[in-house]
Amino acid sequence: MSIKHAIILIFILIFHSSCTQVSINGNGVCPPITSKDIYGSAPLHSFQVLLRNGQTATLIDKGFDSLRAGIYDFYENDNLKSYSFFVDSNTYTYKEDYDSSGKVYKLEGSPLVYKKVKFVTDDSVFIKLYLFSLQKEYNNLSANTSTGKVISLDLQQDSSFSNMKYSEFGFNLGTKNSFQVYLNGELKSICSGWTEKLRDTIDLKNLN
Numbered sequence: 001m002s003i004k005h006a007i008i009l010i011f012i013l014i015f016h017s018s019c020t021q022v023s024i025n026g027n028g029v030c031p032p033i034t035s036k037d038i039y040g041s042a043p044l045h046s047f048q049v050l051l052r053n054g055q056t057a058t059l060i061d062k063g064f065d066s067l068r069a070g071i072y073d074f075y076e077n078d079n080l081k082s083y084s085f086f087v088d089s090n091t092y093t094y095k096e097d098y099d100s101s102g103k104v105y106k107l108e109g110s111p112l113v114y115k116k117v118k119f120v121t122d123d124s125v126f127i128k129l130y131l132f133s134l135q136k137e138y139n140n141l142s143a144n145t146s147t148g149k150v151i152s153l154d155l156q157q158d159s160s161f162s163n164m165k166y167s168e169f170g171f172n173l174g175t176k177n178s179f180q181v182y183l184n185g186e187l188k189s190i191c192s193g194w195t196e197k198l199r200d201t202i203d204l205k206n207l208n
Helices: 035-041
Strands: 021-023 048-052 055-062 069-074 080-086 092-098 104-109 112-121 124-132 136-145 150-152 164-172 178-189 195-205
Touching: 035 055, 035 069, 035 080, 092 112, 112 195, 124 136, 124 178, 136 164
Parallel strands: none
Antiparallel strands: 021 104, 048 055, 055 069, 069 080, 080 092, 092 104, 112 124, 124 164, 136 150, 136 178, 178 195
């Protein structure tokens, strides 16, 4: 679904992210996620709620600037149907679909849902990464720069979005013509136990 209000996204970086679609056939051991579970995971968080026959149909989780939002959709039995992270009114960078019993059966995009870049000076940069964390573990996260620097990344719980963790780091660019950051790590599903490599690239070009 799409966010009801018209949103204009201003890109602060040019980024390239692998956007794949994967079918999942695991035997998950976690119970279905309900709207109450989402509320409980973020007790101080404010959600926009859309109702269906008096029950929660959708939770809209708007973050720090109201441009980006996580959207939880639910079946009529209140089990989670899907989660999507939107970067504008019609476009999402990540989506996971659940069957009515609570098992994930399809993933689209990367759980590294958003990258925020701030240029501190002309030759230094600060990057903040947002990773969707619902029933997920991240291990051995690192950022490799095109200047040869390897940065180990630690994750913190984010307060802007529910079920979201972040990592932030900064460094000198080393060149003003072209620059890339290669992100590496491992993603593990807490429920099914499946693991996969997490790979992504931030591509900053024509820096001034």
